[in-house]
Amino acid sequence: MSLPTRLTGALRLTDWGVIRARGADAASFLHSQLTQDVEHLAEGQARLAGYCSAKGRLLASFIAWRNGADEILLACSADLLPATLKRLSMFVLRAKCKLDDASTDWALYGLAGDAALGWLAADAPAAAWQVNKSLDGQVLRLPDAQGTARFLLVLPASSPAPTLPALDADAWRWLEVHSGVARIVAPTVEHFVPQMVNLELVGGVNFQKGCYPGQEIVARSQYRGTLKRRAMIFDSEAELQPGQEVFHSADPAQPAGQIANAGRLPNGPSSALIEVKLAALGSGSWHLGAADGPLLHPAALPYELPADTA
Missing domain, CATH: 3.30.1360.120 (Probable tRNA modification gtpase trme; domain 1)
Structure with missing residues (x-):
């Protein structure tokens, strides 16, 4: 690009x-x-x-x-x-x-x-x-x-x-999205376990440090079973905002994810870091707000997801 x-x-x-x-x-x-x-x-x-x-x-x-x-x-x-x-x-x-x-x-x-x-x-x-x-x-x-x-x-x-x-402020937020590092904002408070926004993949969780509020649940999400949700980057011509829900064509009746952070290139497309259901990746189409909403195009993360969650 x-x-x-x-x-x-x-x-x-x-x-x-x-x-x-x-x-x-x-x-x-x-x-x-x-x-x-x-x-x-x-x-x-x-x-x-x-x-x-x-x-x-x-x-x-x-x-x-x-x-x-x-x-x-x-x-x-x-x-x-x-x-x-x-x-x-x-x-x-x-x-x-x-x-x-x-x-x-x-x-x-x-x-x-x-x-x-x-x-x-x-x-x-x-x-x-x-x-x-x-x-x-x-x-x-x-x-x-x-x-x-x-x-x-x-x-x-x-x-x-x-x-x-x-x-430009939107350009800074666009770069923030493409860093793959989520920032919690008011519309997303209490919506994500850390792994849902890849926080442990970018160095934000230490699993050896001992107790903190929610530690047992965070550890269980890490070590018991396959994680079902992760954050991915998507591009769109539509305006994207944190907290907005996204839908997948295979299950149009319920949301399949939520926007964590978003930004727009000057005179260009928007990008968002979106928490999504991993089972829905690789087929169908993604849409903003509703199953017939603006199309979202998957883009590359700057790091690899673990093999057992991709």
Whole structure:
């Protein structure tokens, strides 16, 4: 695919927010709540993590990194941050950990493409999930998408914006889809067990770390039987939005999946990461909203699904 030159530059990620965890027990507290090993999260490293309900359904997804020995920052979707912060705070109890909304303290920017690489220069981390210091903040390398480098730049809110071309918000979301890394947003809260959106395939679940809310169900989904649902990428000429249901021609009476994330190329097609029934793949047709809705065209994931679930 020949990508537009506009898939390069910087975008203020106003739909993202930041939760701050501070204190001597910040890492151990988050370790007990999230799907990821946070206790061994080193400076210079970022990790994906999920926050599940007792039923193993994702309430939020995070990018986590250290901002000092006793401070961890969690980037997540702004539309679910207040509810997520409130729920996490209920379980702090006697832990030496203070949680707060740090979204007004930090400005998050999505950087992409050759312009971002040139502007960051030596500050650009070489591999996904590495973190380097940049200006007054930090820059995190995200997984590439369609051969395009992506970064999360975290700056103090008072710092000037990066001097880069403006990147279209829908284009950033299109790249996010093609990275194959799902981000939980308000319309999809409690809709997916982590494996339904491939979270363990992109490093967001640690099966050796011990207990957390929903851990038993997540582990059972992993080790008992074949997973029946996975996230796949689809393209369409229609506008696609998180939370929309999709249907398959072989079973038109009931939904066969749901959109996790979506974006559109400038003057081009939409793409979406969609959780679907694996049994329906390989035959028939996929449609948005109803069995006679706009057609969805399967596209390639940037990683392989396990053989026993494909």
